[in-house]
Structures are given as C-alpha cells and as structure tokens.
Amino acid sequence: DTGVSQDPRHKITKRGQNVTFRCDPISEHNRLYWYRQTLGQGPEFLTYFQNEAQLEKSRLLSDRFSAERPKGSFSTLEIQRTEQGDSAMYLCASSQVAGGGPYEQYFGPGTRLTVT
C-alpha cells in the first residue's frame, strides 16, 4: 500500500479558471475527507464521503467548490472561477471506519494551489 496520493502536487492557475484535484485514498478505506490549509493555520475541514455518498458538504467554502467520489474509490475536488483567496494547500485524508471506536486519518501530501 502506497498510502494516500494526490495529483497534482502543485497547480498554478489564473484567476477565473477552473481547477480539479484528484485524491486516491488507501484502497480499503471507506471514508475520504478534504481539508484546506492556509499558511500558518491548521487544516480546515471541507467535506467528506462515506464510500460514494457525500455526507457533509455544508463546510465547503462556497458554491464554487464541489467534490465527487463516483465509485467510492478516488475523489475529485473542483474549484470553479478561482479567486486569489483560494490559494492554499488542499489535503485529502482517508480512514477505515467500522463500528465504534477511535480511528486515525491518513493524509496525502496535498495539492498546493496558487491563483495569480
């Protein structure tokens, strides 16, 4: 198992353009999370999936943000009409949740977005 992977690692785009990021979780994990991290701050939760169902999306920053996990495997995060304030590190994490009890989230390396 190679862990959580994200692609691309870096993205530079011009304001107003759309961008899409991909996350491949650890294969047997049923939960997938997206976070955003700006400089000097801890990661900020955006949304999560349990298998293919998106169970929480009210924390997405605006309606320009959307996420999918079509077959319960990889996920994409899309930002439409990017703004300079969207510049940040976008992190994906996955976990295996079965029943109660504590569990850990495994994070990918992140995609660093720069909007010019």
Add this chain to the structure above:
Amino acid sequence: LAKTTQPISMDSYEGQEVNITCSHNNIATNDYITWYQQFPSQGPRFIIQGYKTKVTNEVASLFIPADRKSSTLSLPRVSLSDTAVYYCLVGLNYGGSQGNLIFGKGTKLSVKP
C-alpha cells in the same frame, strides 16, 4: 466540539525530552484526544491517541489526568527531525458521526543541535 489551546511555539535541544501540553476544558465524555505531527509541505501524520491515563507507543507518550481537561504529549530524546508542528485534537465522535478533525494552529517545535 471541544476547543483546544496549546502553546504556539517551543524550542528544545537534541536529546532532550519535550512535553507539549494542551488544554481542552470542554471535552465531552466520549471524546478521544489525538495528536498529529506535520512537516512543511506534507500532510499531518497521526502520532498517538488516548482517552484517559497514559498511552505509549514507539514514538511518544500521552498523559491524560483524571479530569481530562488537559493532555500532555511527551517526546523522548528529540532529534532535529522532530522539528515540526504538533496538533492536539479532541472532538472525535464515533458510531456514525462525520468524524472530521478540528485543527487549531498547533505548536511549532524547533529542535536545535
């Protein structure tokens, strides 16, 4: 969800033991306490998790007093590679809740030679 407070930064020297304390006065009965480590340009990495008393693994120990209103992460004999940001988190609810992590600003640990 419980709010956490931890020092913004700490300095140490190689070989020393480092203790980072986190306060979480509003911790709920079913909340666990979890610590993550993050290096620059990398995602956070799980270090340790506990509910009460003491938990130890191969990299750290976690001390939790009886009232659970605080916790202390102990890193034995730190090295330069332990320089990172350390996050204390509480508020993981299990059994069907979303289980997202609530990060604060963390503690930036700088280990000097």
